[in-house]
Each structure stands twice: as structure tokens, then as C-alpha cells.
Amino acid sequence: MRIKSALAIAGLCLFGLLGTAGAAVDEEASGKCMKCHEDEEWAKMSKTPHAVSADKRTPTCVTCHGASDKHANHPRGGGKRPGPDRMFNGKTAVSADDASAVCQTCHDKDPKRALWAGSQHPAADVSCNACHKVHVDRDKVLSKLTQPDVCYTCHKEQRTQVNRYSRHPILEGKMTCSDCHNVHGSVGPKLAKRDSTNDTCYTCHAEKRGPFAHPHQPVTEDCALCHNPHGSTIAAMLKARPPMLCQQCHTPHVAGEVGAVGGQRGVFPPPAPGQTQSAVTSNSSGKNVVNIWQGRSCANCHTQVHGSNNPAATNPTPQFMFR
Secondary structure: OHHHHHHHHHHHHOOOOOHHHHHHHHHHHHHHHHHHHHHHHHHHHOOOHHHOOOOOOOOOHHHHHOOOHHHHOOOOOOOOOOOOOOEOOOOOEOOHHHHHHHHHOOOOOOHHHOOOOOOHHHHOOOOHHHHOOOOOOOOHHHOOOOHHHHHOOOOHHHHHHHOOOEOOOOOOOOOOHHHOEOOOOOOOHHHEOOOOHHHHHHOOOHHHOOOOOEEOHHHHHOHHHOEOOOOEOOHHHEOOOOOOOHHHOOOOOOEOOEOOOOOOOOOOOOOOOOOOOOOOOOOOOOOOHHHHHOOOOHHHOOOOOOEEOOOOOOOOOHHHOOO
């Protein structure tokens, strides 16, 4: 047991961040910690980067929890032992900002965390330890398969969406939240990893990037106008079913200025006043509102909804997104 304790203390303190003198002080303080917490805490985290003795950046107990003299030197039988100087959980826990500041004494060099200050998570009083667990060998956040469970603790709506049939392969562990979001801060919307939603989507869906000779304006603006990236009950993760989705922007096809309102005169024979014939006849084409609404999608004809490179100048012209 003494050999094990000595190795544990050396792993925590030999390469302390405060240099040789600081390491000696931390070694003594951390040695006191190990007398009680060796089996409770050290055994759980002995395989983590926080316990690599060969790495000069390896922190000590004191680095995170402070010297904690009152806690370490409290006599046995002297009543309730006071807690460490810095606690990260429980009623005496430090504030979220102070807790994250402890982590940032080491984790402030990575550009992925450069935008943490002022981003959504610290603004909502979410600290580093709210998502990350230090005293464990396997942090759930660092695994694609288990990371979403941590995010779902707060983002319950996304948990429901991800379980719908049209979704990204998150449940299978092939994707995870951090593939699209930089949870430590971003200049993009919704903590997107890239500067925009589209640039983030193009990381995988490069064929939708273009540029196209005839772009579809909503596509170039924001993929999320039509798609719900977390999941949908509609194929292709669409927010609504065609043609209703398309008709949020586009006026439906009409024939003879007659729409598809149920029972409207002139849709079916006989023709309404001003019509030479009704909108739907035995010889009419599918290009009318009635036929489109009867289970037909705009994309049956307008197949290139993300943009077209069709060079044709004849009818149908390529700006209508035909192939």
C-alpha cells in the first residue's frame, strides 16, 4: 500500500506546474490527500491524462482543490471535517465561472476553447465539470457513443428528435453532437463548428455546396430552413411534407387562375365563367394544383432542389430546378 501511495503521489506531483519548489510543496499536500483518497479517487482516475507522470502539465490535487490546510490537517475526532478550499459539487461548490477558471489554468491554449468566454454555456452558468468528469477513467463526453447522453441532460427536445426515423446516425455512434457543434464556443449560430450552418453541413454534404449556375436561394441561405438536422418524421429530415414545405415560399401551380380549394367552381367540369374549360379535364396534364396535392411532391419534377447547372435556354428553363 505504501509503494502504491508513493507512486500515486509521484505521478501527481513530480512534474507539478509550479516548478521544483512548487512540486515539493504540492507533493507534501497531495501526500496527505492520498492517505484518505487513494482508493476512493486515485484508483478511479489513474489511467486518465490527469495522472500521467511523464507529462509536465500533469496537475496535482492542490492545482484544482487548493492547499486545503483546514481539510487536510483536521484532527481525527475533532468534529465535522471542513471541505477542501475549492469544491466543484454540492452545497459548498464554487460558482460555475470559478470552477471553469480552474480548468482554464491549463486548458486555455487550445484554439477550440478560445471562444468559451461569453458563449452560450458559460452564459447559462454551465461549468466544465457539469459535462466533464475528472475522477473517472472514462469521461462519457469523450466517447461518440455516450456523449449525447450528457448533452441530453439539458437538451431534451433534441433527444426526442434524434429518436425519429429520419435522422443522423447518432444512436449508432457514427456521429455525435460535437461533430457539428463546438460546445466550447463558436462564431457560428447554435455553436456550429463552422462560421455558418451551411458550412457546417458541407463538412459532410459537399455535393450540396455548389456553386450552381442556378442556385436555390433558401439553400444558399440556411440548410435549416427546410431540414431539421436533429431528426424528423419526414424523409430527408424535412421540416414539413412536400408540397406544403415548398408552398411556404412558392405560390402553388394554378390553371386558368383556379386553385385547389375544395368545391371551388372551375376546378372540375363544368368550367367557371371566364374559363374555356375546367382546370382538370380528361386531357389535362399533372401541372395543376389538384394533381399536385393528390399525393404528389414538387420534387417529382423539380429534382435539383439544391441548385441546377442545366445550361438549357428553352422551356422548361433551368431556373425551375429541373434536371
